[in-house]
Amino acid sequence: MTTENSDLISLLIVDDSRVSRMMIRAFVLDKNPAWQITEASSGDDAVKLVDQHHFDYCTMDINMPGMLGTVAAEQILAKFPAMRIAIFSANIQECLRTRAAELGAHFVAKPVTEKTVHQAISFFKGEGG
DSSP: OOOSOTTOOEEEEEOSOHHHHHHHHHHHHHHOTTOEEEEESSHHHHHHHHHHSOOSEEEEESSOSSSOHHHHHHHHHHHOTTOEEEEEESOOOHHHHHHHHHHTOEEEESSOOHHHHHHHHHHHTTSOO
């Protein structure tokens, strides 16, 4: 969300699974309690939210009703190329890993665990993944 304090980091969590969103939120806040977190349950909602608020980072599921996460990521990155996006998916086909790389996003294999969320956070912070 927009804030006057430039030290605050904002994360958008996009997943149609409420449980996945809750787990990502919990693991992120455990290590980064000051981060501001917003959730969206679809790619369509994510695209709308980024037009209204500034986000530094985004976790994006691929398979969601409506707009696929890769399409939403592409639209978001076209407008905000500095945003770092980690794409989470249980579908680990090489074509999806390649698509994430083409977008400049980082692919993270589900299930959501402390380890996979740490991989995303490391990517966000430029520490590899």
